[in-house]
Amino acid sequence: MLRYALRRVLLMIPTFVGITFIAFLIMHLAPGDPVELYFHGGLAAGIQGASTERLADIQKAKEAERRRLGLDRPLPVQYAVWFERLVTLDLGESFKDNRPVWDKIRERLPVTITLNLVSIFLTYLIAIPLGIYSSVRAGSWPESLLTTSVFMLYSLPSFWVGTLILIYFCGGDYFLWFPPAGLHSLDYDPSWPLLRQLRDYSWHIAMPVVCETYAAFAALSRYMRSSMLENALQDYVRTARAKGLPERVVILKHILRNSLIPMVTMLADLLPSLIGGSVIIETIFSIPGIGQLGYQAVLARDYPVVLGLFAISSALTLVGILLADLLLAVVDPRISFGRAEQ
Amino acid sequence: MLATLVGLCLLTECSNREPSAPPAEEPESTREVAGPPVRGDWLVQWMLADPQSLNPLTSTDAASAELQGWVLSSLTTLDPQTLEQRPVIATELPQVAPDHLTYTFRIRNDATFSDGKPLTAADVLFSIKAIKDPEVNAPSLRNYYLSVADARAVDDSTVEFRCSEPYFRNDVILGGISILAKHFYDPHGELDGVSVADLNRWDTLAPDKKQRALRFAQSFNRDFHRKILGSGAYDLADPDRDLITGERIVLRHRNDFWAPGDVMRGDGYVDRLLFRVINNPDAALIALKAGTLDIMGLLPLQHLKQTDTPGFRKRFAKQIAFTPSYTYIGWNELRPMFRETAVRQALSHLVDRDRIISKVLFGYGEKIDSPVYRFSPEYDADLKSYTFDPERAKKQLDDAGWTDHDGDGIRDKVVDGVRTPLGFEIISNSGNTTRKNIGLIVIDEMRRAGIDATFREVDWSIMLEKVEKFDYDAVILGWQFSPADPDLYQVWHSSQAVPGGGNMVAFKNAAADEILVDYRREFDKDKRIALYRRLQEIILEEAPYTFLYMPKSITAFDRRFRDTKWYPTGGPRLSEWWVPRAAQKYGM
Numbered sequence: 001m002l003r004y005a006l007r008r009v010l011l012m013i014p015t016f017v018g019i020t021f022i023a024f025l026i027m028h029l030a031p032g033d034p035v036e037l038y039f040h041g042g043l044a045a046g047i048q049g050a051s052t053e054r055l056a057d058i059q060k061a062k063e064a065e066r067r068r069l070g071l072d073r074p075l076p077v078q079y080a081v082w083f084e085r086l087v088t089l090d091l092g093e094s095f096k097d098n099r100p101v102w103d104k105i106r107e108r109l110p111v112t113i114t115l116n117l118v119s120i121f122l123t124y125l126i127a128i129p130l131g132i133y134s135s136v137r138a139g140s141w142p143e144s145l146l147t148t149s150v151f152m153l154y155s156l157p158s159f160w161v162g163t164l165i166l167i168y169f170c171g172g173d174y175f176l177w178f179p180p181a182g183l184h185s186l187d188y189d190p191s192w193p194l195l196r197q198l199r200d201y202s203w204h205i206a207m208p209v210v211c212e213t214y215a216a217f218a219a220l221s222r223y224m225r226s227s228m229l230e231n232a233l234q235d236y237v238r239t240a241r242a243k244g245l246p247e248r249v250v251i252l253k254h255i256l257r258n259s260l261i262p263m264v265t266m267l268a269d270l271l272p273s274l275i276g277g278s279v280i281i282e283t284i285f286s287i288p289g290i291g292q293l294g295y296q297a298v299l300a301r302d303y304p305v306v307l308g309l310f311a312i313s314s315a316l317t318l319v320g321i322l323l324a325d326l327l328l329a330v331v332d333p334r335i336s337f338g339r340a341e342q
Numbered sequence: 343m344l345a346t347l348v349g350l351c352l353l354t355e356c357s358n359r360e361p362s363a364p365p366a367e368e369p370e371s372t373r374e375v376a377g378p379p380v381r382g383d384w385l386v387q388w389m390l391a392d393p394q395s396l397n398p399l400t401s402t403d404a405a406s407a408e409l410q411g412w413v414l415s416s417l418t419t420l421d422p423q424t425l426e427q428r429p430v431i432a433t434e435l436p437q438v439a440p441d442h443l444t445y446t447f448r449i450r451n452d453a454t455f456s457d458g459k460p461l462t463a464a465d466v467l468f469s470i471k472a473i474k475d476p477e478v479n480a481p482s483l484r485n486y487y488l489s490v491a492d493a494r495a496v497d498d499s500t501v502e503f504r505c506s507e508p509y510f511r512n513d514v515i516l517g518g519i520s521i522l523a524k525h526f527y528d529p530h531g532e533l534d535g536v537s538v539a540d541l542n543r544w545d546t547l548a549p550d551k552k553q554r555a556l557r558f559a560q561s562f563n564r565d566f567h568r569k570i571l572g573s574g575a576y577d578l579a580d581p582d583r584d585l586i587t588g589e590r591i592v593l594r595h596r597n598d599f600w601a602p603g604d605v606m607r608g609d610g611y612v613d614r615l616l617f618r619v620i621n622n623p624d625a626a627l628i629a630l631k632a633g634t635l636d637i638m639g640l641l642p643l644q645h646l647k648q649t650d651t652p653g654f655r656k657r658f659a660k661q662i663a664f665t666p667s668y669t670y671i672g673w674n675e676l677r678p679m680f681r682e683t684a685v686r687q688a689l690s691h692l693v694d695r696d697r698i699i700s701k702v703l704f705g706y707g708e709k710i711d712s713p714v715y716r717f718s719p720e721y722d723a724d725l726k727s728y729t730f731d732p733e734r735a736k737k738q739l740d741d742a743g744w745t746d747h748d749g750d751g752i753r754d755k756v757v758d759g760v761r762t763p764l765g766f767e768i769i770s771n772s773g774n775t776t777r778k779n780i781g782l783i784v785i786d787e788m789r790r791a792g793i794d795a796t797f798r799e800v801d802w803s804i805m806l807e808k809v810e811k812f813d814y815d816a817v818i819l820g821w822q823f824s825p826a827d828p829d830l831y832q833v834w835h836s837s838q839a840v841p842g843g844g845n846m847v848a849f850k851n852a853a854a855d856e857i858l859v860d861y862r863r864e865f866d867k868d869k870r871i872a873l874y875r876r877l878q879e880i881i882l883e884e885a886p887y888t889f890l891y892m893p894k895s896i897t898a899f900d901r902r903f904r905d906t907k908w909y910p911t912g913g914p915r916l917s918e919w920w921v922p923r924a925a926q927k928y929g930m
Contacts, residue, residue: 032803036810038402038482061481062842068479097395098479099567107587166625171632173651180628181620182589186386187928190583286620288392288588296391301803 005326012318017083019314020307024079027303034095034301035065069095082307091308096300101308104293111183112277112289115205119212120270127217131224136251138229147222154218162211162284169207178207181286208285212278223266227259234258264327271320272313379905379920381595384614384928386636387916388626392587392619396570396578398520399472399480400563405617410520412593412615413456414572415608417447417466418517422909425718425826427517430607431461431573436517442508442865445516447501453600455523456577463495468524470503471533474541477559486515492539508863510870511827526571532558575599575609575917591617611920614928630658630898637899637916642704645896658898659906664717665895666823666912668710669777670887671768671784672847676812678757679764684742686885690728691735692787693888702779707891712878713830715823716892717910719867720874725882736791739764746792753792765794766815769808772799777818780890809846817846823892825911828874831858834881849886902927 066072070081085092091101130146137143166172170180179185183204192200231237232255240250277291290309297305329335393406398414401407417432427435431453437446453461470493473484491506505512524531532554540551547555568581576593578584584592593615601607618635620626627644629635631654640649645660673680673689680686699707711728714721739745744753744764753764768785770777781797788795800808808814821833832838835858838845857877864870881887897914899906902925905918921927 031807032801033807036806037803061484064476065479065481097397097567098400098563099395111588163624166628170628171634172628173631173653176632180632180634181625182618184586184589186590186616186618186634283622284625286588286622286625288586288619292588292621299802 001329005322008322008325012322016311016315016318020083020311021079023310023314024082024307025075027306028075028078032301034303035062035069035071037301038065038095082304086311091311092304094297094305095302096297096305101304104305105290105308105312108277108288108290108293109275111287112291113274115208115212115287115289116274116276118205119209119216120273122209122213123216123220126213127220128224130217130221132228132251132256134221135225135228135232138225150218150221153214156215158211158215158278159280159284161214162207162281165207165211166284179204183287205287208281208287211281211284220266224259224263227262228255231255231258261328261332264331265324268317268320268324271323272316275316276313377922379611379918380923381611381613381920382923383612383902383921383926384616384636385612385903385916385919386616386618386634388629388635388638389591389617389619390623390626391621393591395567396581396585397562397566398522398570398572399478399483402482409591409593409617410570410572411574412576412608412610413570413574413578414520414522415453415574416518416520417449418513419606419608420514420826420911421606422911422913422915425910427514428606431466431521432517436513438513442512443505445503445505445513446496447503447516449499449501450600451499453573454598455526455571455573456579456596456598457523457526457571458598459523459525461521461523461573462498463501464498465521465524466501466519467493467495467538468528468533469519469522471536471538471541472522472527472558472562473519474538475533475536475555475559475562476541476544477556477563479559479563490516490538491542492537494537508865510862510865511829514827521573523571523573527562527566528558530557573600575601576615588619590619593617605915605918608917610917615916633657636903637897640896640898642706642896645706645898646704649898654898657901659901661897661899661906661908661914662706662894663897663908663912664708665893666715666825667820668713668823668892669780669818669820669890671890672817672819672887673885674812674815674817674846675848675850675886677766677815678760678762679755679766680815681757682742683884684738685744685764686888687728688735688738688742689788689793690885690888691731691738692791692793693728693784693890694730694787695890696730698780698783699891701783702776703891703893706894706896708894710889710892711882712889713821713823713833713881713887714828714874714878715825718823718826718828720828720871722875722878725878728885728888732787732791739791751792752794763794764792765796767796767798768816768818769798769800769805769814770818771802771805773802774799780818810841812841812846812848819846829862830874830877831862834858834877834886847886849881849884851880851884854880854884 063072070078073081082092089102091105093100094104130150134143134146165178166180168174169177172180183201185200185204188197188200190197237250237254240254241247245254275290277289277294279291279295281287282289282291283295294306294309296302297309389405389408391403391405393401393409394403395401395406396409397406398410401410415430417430418427418435419430420426421428429435431449432447433450434448438444439446447466449461449463449466451460455461470487470490472478473480473487474490476484478484489506489509489512490503492504494502496502503516505516509515528534536551536555540547541555544552568585570578575596577596578591578593584590584594595610595613599609601609603609618629620629620635623641623644626635626638627640627648630638640660649658649660671689671693673686675681695709699705699709708716709727710716711725712722739753742755744755746753747761748754750763754761755764756762768781770781772778778797778799785795785797805814805817809817809819832844834845834849834854836845836850836855837843839848839850854877857873857880861870861873861877864873895912902921903919904922905920906914907918908914
């Protein structure tokens with residue numbers, strides 16, 4: 001087991017290098033140049049009337065800027081430099097404002113993690129009982145109704161639902177039940193008592209959480225349902241029933257526990273999705289999260305920020321997969337990687 | 343002259359009038375003015391994106407400039423009404439030596455930074471040095487100050503600048519330097535031993551001075567993204583409390599501001615300026631309706647369809663005004679088919695600007711024929727427009743030899759020994775639906791005239807590269823007008839028709855070149871006006887651009903504000919807005 005884990009960890013290194021190098025290449029080979037954008041951002045606003053008799057100076061300034069950012073070197077060298085800094089956990093500085101990439105990510109992490117934690121928790125909290133219910137009552141008309149409505153929710157695009165919520169429930173011409181944007185009230189003050197801060201915050205994230213959650217029920221509850229149904233046909237269930245255990249105990253203790261094992265594999269997705277922000281929802285509700293940061297960085301060709309985010313999420317994905325595999329062996333004694341190798 | 347122009351300048355109206363109702367009408371909210379202005383209340387504004395950085399020199403975006411404008415002050419500033427310079431930190435406009443190279447500013451001795459420290463000539467001197475330091479990451483800004491040869495503090499309240507060449511806008515450029523607090527931005531005094539002249543001869547500079555300038559630049563580039571200190575009426579004393587990324591920035595009024603009640607010097611009446619970051623216009627409109635924004639620019643559709651209710655009009659006033667910018671189609675003259683003036687003129691006759699304005703802009707735009715702002719005195723009001731006239735265009739093309747020789751339905755002509763069809767691609771930046779719709783209308787009309795025109799949207803950064811390298815046929819783009827003292831050299835002089843220059847259509851005209859150069863060295867305003875009138879005629883005749891329109895902006899704002907006047911610069915001066923005590927919405 002230990003040897004297996006070690007081998008997997010070592011294998012992660014070349015995989016990680018491969019993933020980030022490909023991402024690095026795609027980003028640099030795509031058209032668009034951060035230095036040109038920086039110097040000609042003015043063309044958008046149309047700066048006019050400056051004295052620019054000495055265009056050579058601009059050209060020189062552009063070259064100096066390229067040198068400063070390290071963009072004048074061959075791509076493999078640039079990648080090596082980036083990776084070297086990464087090894088010391090240094091993600092470099094943003095092209096846009098020279099701030100350390102890690103600072104920019106860190107200030108947005110709490111928002112995204114909170115939002116994701118709450119919505120993942122809610123998803124599991126609702127989807128698992130739904131799955132149990134629909135497996136126990138499989139085929140009955142309430143179950144069909146439930147399944148249909150869960151799938152309908154699943155098919156509603158979140159940008160549409162988000163916009164409807166914004167128009168109808170967040171002021172505008174209808175009800176002002178929830179705030180239309182941001183995470184804090186206008187008069188928010190960090191010196192407020194904790195309870196008041198918490199209430200203000202929950203009021204603000206309520207609708208974004210709803211948007212992130214509603215579509216996830218379908219997949220998870222279906223997963224749960226089929227796993228339960230599969231286990232319900234096993235011999236040990238018949239045995240349990242035969243020895244006269246109450247139905248409650250059979251379902252909740254015997255079937256449910258074993259049905260949860262495949263759910264462990266879902267953990268692989270959980271880690272990266274904790275920090276992955278939804279661009280759509282963050283944009284609709286103006287939430288300063290990771291999704292927004294990444295999206296804006298791509299538009300601005302802010303390579304260090306894009307790569308930094310990419311490195312973190314690919315590392316978390318790799319760790320998540322590893323953890324899920326190891327956990328599977330822990331919760332299910334029938335699985336043993338160590339032995340398989342011998 | 344100016345006074346009459348200013349009267350005409352704005353097409354203003356209230357929300358319940360037809361958009362074309364002419365001219366200046368005060369919005370309703372200002373009619374019931376009650377007494378002299380009082381302090382208090384907040385003004386909540388909308389920001390589409392976070393300011394890039396609070397660093398006054400290295401940031402380049404509009405949001406950063408907006409914030410810094412409240413916190414920092416400069417020697418002089420533009421009077422939005424008269425479009426002339428007015429002193430701010432300076433006691434009066436600068437004294438100019440007869441050779442037009444030396445400018446002397448006397449500065450007020452009562453001005454202070456928001457930490458209470460006095461503002462002296464040393465701070466002004468430091469500010470120009472920070473700009474001139476080649477290691478400071480502000481190449482675009484530095485470009486404006488290339489001609490500053492040296493500067494010195496004569497005494498505590500006098501600064502003298504020397505320029506290397508006479509230029510009529512030197513005073514504006516020097517007066518516009520944002521004054522940075524030396525003790526805050528350069529606490530170790532790294533730049534003390536380095537002069538502006540030193541920074542100008544960087545390549546031969548002594549290593550120890552170079553080291554100091556480098557050390558200063560490194561910390562300056564790095565340490566001032568989230569803090570700022572200035573001498574303006576508002577400050578950001580506690581960034582941890584008042585600067586929340588992606589959400590808001592709060593600027594608070596300084597109790598100890600050195601020119602209380604002086605709006606021209608930057609004082610304002612509201613206690614707090616709150617900027618909310620909302621990155622989509624639909625959510626911003628909902629936030630406005632929910633009462634959590636006080637002022638917001640509306641899109642034409644939002645104006646016509648989403649805010650035309652009695653409830654909205656009761657709470658918000660709307661102002662419609664020209665914005666000092668214009669949109670045009672540029673014809674790349676390095677392309678063989680656009681080399682002839684007749685072709686460019688014909689193409690201009692094929693653009694139906696009335697249709698563009700009514701269908702794409704819903705009427706919120708005005709035709710233009712010149713690169714000079716309509717309300718500045720240099721504007722030539724007698725210019726003849728290119729009317730929409732397909733028949734005339736076709737005749738002009740026929741006369742120039744562009745007829746369909748090979749019978750494929752497309753006009754062609756032998757240029758440089760090669761049979762060239764009259765076909766081209768108009769590009770524009772993707773995501774800009776206005777420009778896309780313009781492009782589609784334009785190519786539709788061109789195709790009917792036997793021209794193989796196509797339209798394509800490309801990503802902004804890619805479009806910049808193409809335009810910069812002259813690797814395009816035609817482009818739909820916009821420029822901003824300078825409301826006062828335009829200098830069109832960068833856009834129209836032939837020397838700027840190089841990769842990276844502002845003359846992206848490669849317009850080359852000897853007469854225009856001469857005017858552009860003379861104009862910059864002419865210190866008599868009337869003579870300058872005469873020169874630019876002539877220039878506008880040349881540009882119109884040569885048709886390097888097809889000038890399209892100047893857009894009108896629509897702004898909705900809460901009716902509790904008073905003295906909400908719009909200026910020839912295209913917008914209000916928010917510092918003079920105030921709220922009667924009874925109507926105040928927020929406390930301290």
